[in-house]
Amino acid sequence: MANSFHIVVCASIVPDPLQTLEPAAGAGAPGLKNEMMLPAVLDPWAASALYEAANLAAKHPGSKVYLVSLGPKSKLQQVMMTVAQKVPFELVAVDGPLGGFTDAHSTAAALAEAITAIPGLEREHMLLFGGWESASRGAGVTMPVLGERLGITDQFQGVDEITVRDDGSFEVLERVEGGKHQVSVCAGAPAVLGWATGSLPEPRNSPQVGMANMRGIMPALQKAKSVKLDANGLSYVSVSLPKQQRVTRVVRDVPEDEIAREIVQWIAE
Amino acid sequence: MEKLLVLTHVDESGAALTKASLESVAAGVEFAGALGASLTIGIVGAQGEAAAEQVAGTAARVLIVCGEAFAQARYASDAAACEALARAAEATIVFAPASSRFARVVPGAAFQLGGFTDTHITSLAMGETLEACRWYYRQRVEAVVRRETRPWFLLLEGGTRAAWVASGDAPEVERVAVTLPALRTTVSGVRAPKLDEQTIRPEAKVLFVAGAGWTKKQADGQVHAAEAEQLILGFLRAADASLGSSKSLVDQSGENQPVLKFMTHMNQIGQTGATPRHPKGLSTCCHGEEPHVVGWRFITERRAVSLDPNCGWARGKADVLYVADAFKVMAKVNALLMEKNKAAN
Numbered sequence: 001m002a003n004s005f006h007i008v009v010c011a012s013i014v015p016d017p018l019q020t021l022e023p024a025a026g027a028g029a030p031g032l033k034n035e036m037m038l039p040a041v042l043d044p045w046a047a048s049a050l051y052e053a054a055n056l057a058a059k060h061p062g063s064k065v066y067l068v069s070l071g072p073k074s075k076l077q078q079v080m081m082t083v084a085q086k087v088p089f090e091l092v093a094v095d096g097p098l099g100g101f102t103d104a105h106s107t108a109a110a111l112a113e114a115i116t117a118i119p120g121l122e123r124e125h126m127l128l129f130g131g132w133e134s135a136s137r138g139a140g141v142t143m144p145v146l147g148e149r150l151g152i153t154d155q156f157q158g159v160d161e162i163t164v165r166d167d168g169s170f171e172v173l174e175r176v177e178g179g180k181h182q183v184s185v186c187a188g189a190p191a192v193l194g195w196a197t198g199s200l201p202e203p204r205n206s207p208q209v210g211m212a213n214m215r216g217i218m219p220a221l222q223k224a225k226s227v228k229l230d231a232n233g234l235s236y237v238s239v240s241l242p243k244q245q246r247v248t249r250v251v252r253d254v255p256e257d258e259i260a261r262e263i264v265q266w267i268a269e
Numbered sequence: 270m271e272k273l274l275v276l277t278h279v280d281e282s283g284a285a286l287t288k289a290s291l292e293s294v295a296a297g298v299e300f301a302g303a304l305g306a307s308l309t310i311g312i313v314g315a316q317g318e319a320a321a322e323q324v325a326g327t328a329a330r331v332l333i334v335c336g337e338a339f340a341q342a343r344y345a346s347d348a349a350a351c352e353a354l355a356r357a358a359e360a361t362i363v364f365a366p367a368s369s370r371f372a373r374v375v376p377g378a379a380f381q382l383g384g385f386t387d388t389h390i391t392s393l394a395m396g397e398t399l400e401a402c403r404w405y406y407r408q409r410v411e412a413v414v415r416r417e418t419r420p421w422f423l424l425l426e427g428g429t430r431a432a433w434v435a436s437g438d439a440p441e442v443e444r445v446a447v448t449l450p451a452l453r454t455t456v457s458g459v460r461a462p463k464l465d466e467q468t469i470r471p472e473a474k475v476l477f478v479a480g481a482g483w484t485k486k487q488a489d490g491q492v493h494a495a496e497a498e499q500l501i502l503g504f505l506r507a508a509d510a511s512l513g514s515s516k517s518l519v520d521q522s523g524e525n526q527p528v529l530k531f532m533t534h535m536n537q538i539g540q541t542g543a544t545p546r547h548p549k550g551l552s553t554c555c556h557g558e559e560p561h562v563v564g565w566r567f568i569t570e571r572r573a574v575s576l577d578p579n580c581g582w583a584r585g586k587a588d589v590l591y592v593a594d595a596f597k598v599m600a601k602v603n604a605l606l607m608e609k610n611k612a613a614n
Binding site: 014015017021023030032100101103104105135136137138139140141144145147148149153154155156157158160171173174175176177178179180181182183184185186187188196197199232233234235236237238239240241242245246247248249250251252253254256257259260261263264266267268 | 342343344345348368369370372373374375376377380381385386387388389396400404405406407408409410411412413414415416417418450453454455456457458459460461467468469470471474475508534535536537549551566570571572574578583584585586587588589590591592593594597598601602604605606609
C-alpha cells in the first residue's frame with residue numbers, strides 16, 4: 001500500500017521521575033537501591049515516539065506500530081497495563097535487566113535481534129522510532145547503533161516532527177543548537193528517528209484500545225526471549241549522588257526596589 | 270601505545286571550527302600528554318583546510334575530510350567521514366564534541382569500527398587508565414567509567430573546559446578520501462521555532478527560568494498571562510538572557526490552561542528537558558522538588574524569586590532566595606536594566 005509504514009518503536013521503562021534514586025553496588029554493573037520496587041513508567045522520550053508513531057500510522061492506512069521493549073517481564077507487564085490504554089500497538093517484549101548502568105551497545109544488539117525476528121516486518125517500509133536518549137542511561141547511543149546493525153544509514157536524532165509527502169519522502173525537523181531545528185528531506189523508509197518531545201500531547205486512555213492491545217500483550221510477555229547484556233569492557237570506578245545542598249540566603253521582608261537593585265547588580269558582576 | 274584522535278567539525282560558516290570542537294582539541298592535547306599517546310586531529314567540513322589554522326600549536330597530525338558533501342550535517346556522509354578519519358589515524362581513543370552533529374553520528378561510526386561510545390562526558394582524569402565522568406538518570410547520579418575495549422569514542426560536553434587557542438604557523442594537513450554511500454537525505458536548512466523572537470541563547474550569561482506560577486491566579490484572583498509574557502520577554506531583551514522553563518509550564522499548552530505564547534518544549538529544562546550551562550541562573554515562580562532541580566545543575570550561581578519561603582526548588586539549591594512577588598520584582602528589575610542600557614548607549 002502506498003505510503004504505509006511498519007513503525008517499530010523501541011521504548012524501555014524507567015523509574016518514575018518523582019522517585020528518589022540512590023545508587024547501589026551490584027554483582028556486575030551498579031544499580032539502584034530497591035530498583036525492582038520502584039514504580040516504573042515508559043521512558044518519556046520513547047513515549048513521545050510511540051504517540052507520534054500511532055499518529056503517523058493513523059494517517060497512513062495499512063501502517064502498523066510495533067512496540068519493542070526490553071526489561072524484566074514483571075515490570076514490563078506492570079507498565080504495559082497503563083501504556084496499552086493509550087494507542088494501538090503490537091508488543092514485542094524482551095526479558096532483560098533494568099536500569100541505566102547496562103551497556104547501550106548490548107541493548108542495541110538485543111533489540112536488533114528482536115526486531116529481525118518480527119514476522120512479516122517489511123524492512124523497506126520500516127521506520128525505526130525511539131527516544132533520542134533514555135531517561136536512565138541518557139546516552140543517545142542505542143538508536144544509532146541499532147540503526148547501523150539493521151543497515152539503516154538515514155538517521156535523525158532529537159526529532160520533533162515528521163511530515164510525509166505524497167511521493168513517500170518525508171521532511172524531518174531535528175533539534176540543533178540554539179533552540180533551532182535542522183530541516184532535512186529523506187527519500188523514504190527505512191530510516192531511524194530518535195524523538196525528542198514531538199508535538200503531541202499524551203493521548204487519553206481508551207478502554208477499546210486497551211482491550212485490543214491486551215489481547216496481544218500477555219502472549220508477547222509469555223514468549224519474551226531472555227537476554228543477558230554484555231558490559232563490553234565498561235566498568236564503573238564510582239557511582240554517587242551529587243552534593244546538592246547549598247547554603248541558601250533567604251531574603252524576606254525587603255522592598256521589591258531593593259531586591260531588584262541587588263539582582264541587577266548581581267547580573268552585572 | 271594509545272593513539273588519540275580528536276574529531277572536530279566546522280560551524281555554519283563552513284571555514285571555522287565550532288567552540289565545542291576547540292574544547293575537544295584542548296582536551297586532546299592535555300590527555301595525549303597524560304596517556305603518552307600520539308595525537309591526530311580530524312576535521313570535517315566544506316572548507317576543512319581553512320579551519321585547520323585554528324589547531325596550530327597542537328603539534329598534532331591534522332587530517333581533513335572536506336568538500337560539498339560535508340557542508341551538510343547529515344548522518345550518512347558524516348558517519349562515513351568520522352569512520353574514514355578514525356581508520357586513517359588508527360585511533361584507539363577518540364574525543365569528539367557532543368554537538369548535535371556529532372552526537373548523531375559518532376556512535377554509529379564507532380560501531381562500524383568495532384568500537385564503543387560513551388557520551389555526555391563532563392570531565393576526564395587519569396587513574397590507572399583514562400577515566401570519564403558522566404551523569405545517569407537525567408543528571409541525578411554521577412559515575413566515573415572506564416572501558417577496556419578499543420577503539421573507545423568519548424563525546425565531550427560543551428562548556429566543560431577552555432577552548433584551544435591557536436599559536437604559531439598553520440599545520441600541514443592531509444586529505445582523507447571518503448567513499449560515500451548513496452545519499453538519500455538532503456539538508457534543506459535550519460528553522461527557528463515559530464516564536465515572536467528567539468528565546469534560547471546558549472552563550473548567554475544568564476538563564477532565566479520561568480515556572481508555572483507565572484500563569485496561576487495572582488493576589489487579585491486573576492491570571493495575568495499577558496503581563497507575565499511582557500515581563501519575561503522584557504527581561505530576556507534587557508539582560509540578553511536565555512529562557513528555560515519548568516515542565517509544568519510548557520505542558521500547559523496541551524492542557525487548555527493559560528500559556529505563555531513563546532514557550533515551547535525546546536525551553537524545557539529538567540528531567541525531560543535540557544540541562545543548559547550558564548554562569549548565572551534566576552528562577553522565578555518555580556516550585557517542585559528533585560525532578561526540576563536537575564535542570565540547573567550546571568548553573569554556577571543561582572538565585573530564585575518565590576513567594577514560598579520553603580520552596581523546595583530554591584532552598585538548598587539556590588544561593589539566594591528572594592521571598593517576594595516575581596511580577597513586582599521583575600517589573601522593577603526590567604526598569605533598572607532598561608535605564609542602565611539607555612545610559613550605556
